[in-house]
Amino acid sequence: MITGEKTTPAKNIKTLQVIQSEVENKNHIALSVDCVIFGFDEAKLEVLLIRSDLKKYAGKWSLLGDLVFPSEDLDAAAYRILKQRTGLSDVYLEQVSTFGTANRHPAGRVVTVAYCSLINVQHHKLNILDNELHWHDIKKVTDLAFDHQQIFDTCLKQLQKRVQEHPLGFNLLPKKFSLRDLQNLYEAILDIKMDRRNFRKKFFTMDFLIDLNEMEQDVPHRPGKLYKFNFEKYEKQKKKWIGIDF
């Protein structure tokens, strides 16, 4: 496991002070955001976690979260917090659910709104490495701090549902990719194995792939054909589908 770079404790302390004053006031509710950032890497699905700030959860991993500012749009807070904790911008965040059990945070009353995203680990550099920010294989994620295990489970379920409703993953692969790459993506997210022939058939009939007439390079076996996504066709099609965009 990778050891994080040197942390910048000053920021964390400040954050904790804010939490203290906000959260220990029994007369109102503090509002936070937690980001569940899923990352696709090679053929694995991972999630971004940091070490918990709190003594109670010392040693445990937790999601990327912080308090919402009083005059800040909720969505804006999610983007700010993600940026602050990871350096990531250019990442689309989607609200998933709000968790508001009264005793979910040991320091006081904090209701949290969970946001989720899915990115390609190779395409995004983490610039901030406080609190041992790392990617974790989702299959090894257990026993997170706070109620973060529940939040994580909820977000993973939602992601799996989404990927079956819409052909996601357009931004998760290199510009040129093989059908094997694409299938790996789906198999990693859904945690299932698929039939190669049926998978290909399905994607070809959807007609979102453009054949580049190029082949993979430097693979230790017969190289596959390379494709790119037909974004234009996808966008047109998307408008016909009912439901919320992703």
Place this chain on the structure above:
Amino acid sequence: MITGEKTTPAKNIKTLQVIQSEVENKNHIALSVDCVIFGFDEAKLEVLLIRSDLKKYAGKWSLLGDLVFPSEDLDAAAYRILKQRTGLSDVYLEQVSTFGTANRHPAGRVVTVAYCSLINVQHHKLNILDNELHWHDIKKVTDLAFDHQQIFDTCLKQLQKRVQEHPLGFNLLPKKFSLRDLQNLYEAILDIKMDRRNFRKKFFTMDFLIDLNEMEQDVPHRPGKLYKFNFEKYEKQKKKWIGIDF
């Protein structure tokens, strides 16, 4: 349109005072819940609305909402507020989404969590009729107070999605119902017409209906057969389906 019974303004005034003090404090965020209660009545889908308390939205309709108490579970707040404003209990509420634009509430910073439900209008008596609490045909709902139109639209979409994933409506019909009743329910929620034969076929193959060998009474046409739901079979089946319960 029905005129509400005598209101009990004391409660509303108190609520408003709480909102004032909570919301006008620029140093923190107030948290509220809004309930979108859909009602099925005869063959129409309706929603419960009240007149807005605020001068800014005088005359406009709004959802059933109020502030969450500092030490109250979020879900519990939703049930309390529904009970408080309508007298309804025994109604299952499902969280839909959280709305947190900074300027969504004119009195100050209020983030609201939307909850939604679907009940049979005939099965539930509204005991509290403050602020002209009424059922409104969903097709005539426009221009609600605050961002309530957006919240309403989001909840309606979610309801329509849900009803296509799971056979809802088990509690929305009389114990004995005809297939026409059932089809009316689906057509009202989804706002579409369906083919009668295919609809029947679908429900029979799902095998959730028990033939009661009884006929409708007092209908001005050929009476249909009556059925009841096979709750046991439904519950067994439900466990196999992925996703959140409803």
Place this chain on the structure above:
DNA sequence: ATTTAAATGTGTAAATAATACACATTATTA
């Protein structure tokens, strides 16, 4: 009593989508 109106009840063919399944081909590596 007869007719009319308005619904119920029923089956089949066609189209579409989902699934299961096996072998020849191509490039790399040993």
Place this chain on the structure above:
DNA sequence: TAATAATGTGTATTATTTACACATTTAAAT
């Protein structure tokens, strides 16, 4: 040159969805 490890391809089967028309039953009207 042989072995390895993938890619690329097609068809039959099954299940699901859709489209569609006519005889039947009751109540209400004449």
